[in-house]
Amino acid sequence: MAHGLIYEGVSPEPMAFSGGSAAQSTVLHAFDEFLGICHREDSAAFLRRMREYMPPAHRAFVEEIHGAVSLRQLVLSSGDTRLRAAFNLCVSALVDFRSCHITLVTKYIAAAAAKAKARRAEPNAGAGPSAGKPPSALEAKGTGGSHIFSFLKSIRDTTREGMISA
Ligand code: HEM
Secondary structure, three states: OOOOEOOOOOOOOOEOOOOOOHHHOHHHHHHHHHHOOOOOHHHHHHHHHHHOOOOHHHHHHHHHHHHOOOHHHHHHHHOOHHHHHHHHHHHHHHHHHHHHHHHHHHHHHHHHHHHHHHHHHOOOOOOOOOOOOOOHHHOOEOOOOOEHHHHHHHHHHHHHOOOOOO
16 A cells, blocks of 8 residues: 555545554663664664654653763763773663564564465465465565564664674
8 A cells, every 4th residue: 555545534635654563662762762873774764763653752752862962972981991891781782682583583474474385385275264375565574564684683783883892
């Protein structure tokens, strides 16, 4: 539905919305802003769009952190090695979370989809409730419409780049 959908009784103009996604949750956006993580433009654009689905006060909270004094700059300018190590530990916990999440998505989306495809290819697989094929354009897309693996790996990698080197 490239042009959206007409919601009768709401608006005569077609409207387009993303599906629900955990990328609309405030907490990881808040951590990214707090730690000064900069995602690559296409991933950042997706995440920015997801912010439009947050409750306004949550979005305002994330923007408040974005506008505040940079923690990263403070740590850098302090020259304190213990502070830098603590900061890097926080960034690496976020990297670990995102790696673990990629494993989950691989198991429950990529491997599950491959299994379903193999089942469909079996002889006698023509009938039954699972016979209908999902549109292939959706195969590599998340519920929020992201290109799943390139998006998730890109934001994991840019999180890692957020570490402060010695
Ligand atoms: C079977 C389990 C899961 C699947 C299949 C899954 C799938 C996905 C997909 C496809 C995305 C990409 C965005 C989109 O297009 O919607 C995403 C993003 C995200 N998911 Fe999950 N997810 C799972 C579990 C979880 C859990 C347990 C958490 C949190 C505890 C979580 C938190 C997030 C967050 C925060 C994002 C935004 C990207 C980021 O900031 O790292 N997900 N997920």
